[in-house]
Amino acid sequence: MPRYDPSRSEPKWQAAWDEAGVFTARHDESRPKYYVLEMFPYPSGRIHMGHVRNYTMGDVVARYKLAQGFSVLHPMGWDAFGMPAENAAMEQGGHPADWTYANIADMREQMKPMGLSIDWSREFATCDPEYYGQQQAMFLDFLDAGLVYRKNAVVNWDPVDQTVLANEQVIEGRGWRSGAEVERRELTQWFFRISDYAGELLAALDGLDKWPEKVRLMQQNWIGRSQGLQFAFSTVGAPEGFERLEVFSTRPDTLLGASFAAISADHPLARHLERHDDDVAAFVAECRHLGTSEEALETAEKKGLDTGIKVLHPFDNSVELPVYIANFILMDYGTGAIFGVPAHDQRDLDFARKYGLDVIEVFEPRDAPLTVEDEAYVPPKTEPVRYVRPLAGGERQTGDEAIGAAIAFCEENGVGHGVTQYRLRDWGLSRQRYWGCPIPVVHCDTCGVVPERKENLPIELPRDVSFDQPGNPLDRHPSWAHCACPKCGGEARRETDTMDTFVDSSWYYARFTAPRAPTPTDPVETDYWMNVDQYIGGIEHAILHLLYSRFFARAMHRTGHLPAKAVEPFDALFTQGMVTHEVYYTRDNRGRPVYHLPDDVDKDARRLKATGEAVEVIGNAKMSKSKKNVVDPVNIISAFGADTARWFILSDSPPERDVEWTEAGAEAAFRHLSRVWRIATEVVESDTPASEADAELNKAVHRAIHEVTEGIEGFAFNKSIATLYALTNTVAKSKAGAEAKPAAMRVMAQLMSPMVPHLAEEVWALMGGEGLVAQADWPRADPAMLVDEEIVLPIQINGKRRSEIAVPRDAPREEVEKRALADDAVIKALQGAAPKKLIVVPGRIINVVV
């Protein structure tokens, strides 16, 4: 008997789909459209199991929607700018463009055998001048619309390599290559005014009802709207020009508990003092070695320096608070200055304990006096507390009430005003790097900063650059930056900064709707295809990429590049989990782990194949090169076929959770698919006559249609697959006849086709299905087939399951109660007494309380 051979069957069906143009996205006004998008990959050169999982999920949705009659857009492209290409050029020589395009070619070749329903005719890379030129055009429109501006901002500066470092290149405060202590340095940089949209981006989250709740929550917290009081302290002993110190606080109700004020090391006052005071200069310099990430600031030991300056308490001039420079105050948030209330803020308390500052309680729990030791009292703002030092409002009130009263009181007394603050900062897009989209502006000595003319776009990156020294090659290129001023025609210099790669990924979804248009988008195409109906990607993008894209879509709408309906570009979002694998390691003579590839390990014996040395095993960890626990999809596909990889990656775990890749699981998936194929070949040869088993099988088929469909709709592909396993067992055991069985197998082929499209075609063809299963209509379950006449009700006694009874589906409650009380287990438990309570949940359960 011939065996299931995916290496022959899969390429055959892929060719058939290509020939029929099944996956070409067609703008067809007569049909509803469906746009499925997976987050596009960075072209590292190798696909990994995470990609397989991501694209398989998208493919299931795309094929399912196609079968439902939608005109489907399912494109693929490459997030191709970024640091790895420059790092490769530095390490191995060569050019980032060559490295990137070679990687793209490799990855495309690795992806094609997966049999994805992608319209490859729309493919592009963000490093194509055709793409980034349109991005430059939009940048100019944004500039024109006042959505972009320049200001100073700090970067991580490596003083040895003389280059700007990304946060990930700063390791424990040092440059990753040079090992030098990183400094913060200020540069003039371009910013998008995303904070202008903070309120709108926040409010619109409510409408994203097909996004995961957790993502909306994360974005909400990230945008971080807060109401507070902004006011100015009068200073004592401050230098000229610093008579007042503006502070912002979300807890003005605790003002009478303030015992110090603190300013950021980047605050203008700190910068002033730095120039005249060596101690301040030394402390501020220390703060600036911390790196620029919020994480670095927050996890560093909290430190401060007393400036000797005091501020007067606005409601009690006899109280003078010391002013500290502190390493945990952010210049970007609020005014870069705060007052500290140690009793009701843990960080302030730690700071106060360290520097011997007063701890003054402002409020207490309602029913107990409060003495703050090492733990600040920070109840939820909705909880009523007793104010012992109220600024305004009653003695007993919630934090929220007290804050409102405090702001009103302060405003009445001319001490500051209530303000709405957002945590969200403007989006700095300048990067001092080569491999990115050039910012299309020119610096002219006479005209200043001048936008490039659109007809000169794209401003292309020069080819002749070298990476043999650190820093931005554009900066040291002999001629590239020299140009004529678009305004006066005089000699001018191009901006050598390029754009953050988040810009590239903030609008690619729109470009896919018209990838070759001579403008960034084509209104006819965006009108038909937008929005993305289903977006799929990793949770790690929950905040930045998705928030930036939401902003960008709004900016594109404002500049006429997207219709109003597309300001929220992703209707539904699904975040999938990681692919993990066991990690195998031995230890070197110093006890450090030495990792080994899965292929080199005998998993049963837990020994290295080569030496027999025992290996230690850690359970599932994210696949990573450093731990060598990677499984190459290419090897899996060549050994078992794409369908096996697809089936396994979908089968075990729910899509939102991590899935552990195991060799045993992959082999089992292959065995199952072989079995389905074998059953199909047996069904063909069968001549069993029709019987009662036909109806039974038919019922099982309809149930399966219902469950598989529900699984796909609910992104529970693992449940759809469990149903298909069960259906396979049912068909295998069924005594149904030579008409019913092929019919069942045809439906099974349809139900399988989103997950294992090649095998589905094979089975479909064997069963005499018409045309391609990829083009067949999705089957419908007959509702009448889904109900049972008799149901089994479990009986609980005191909440524990003790028995069960079978009753007609629509039996009246009295009848069910009567039968339940007649049950042996119930009689035994009651011992002649009447039940205390008898709960009947129709169609569900009976609970007898004795």
Added chain:
RNA sequence: GCGGGUGUGGCGGAACGGUAGACGCGAGGGUCUCAAAAACCCUUUCCGAAAGGAGUGUCGGUUCGAAUCCGACCACCCGCACCA
């Protein structure tokens, strides 16, 4: 540190507040075979001979009933604005 999430048999997991463990893996037993592989059949949460009891990270709460809801804690994962 802050924000968000996850936690169920040996393993991956299933379970509108209603029979905990569907489906799969692994393991054990069997059929077929000279033998093996493949295939097929059966068993498989734990303790217990059984009756029965225990059980969804830990501790507490709400409920007739909690894996599910609430509170506290523990562990792990994601993000923290220049990684993509």
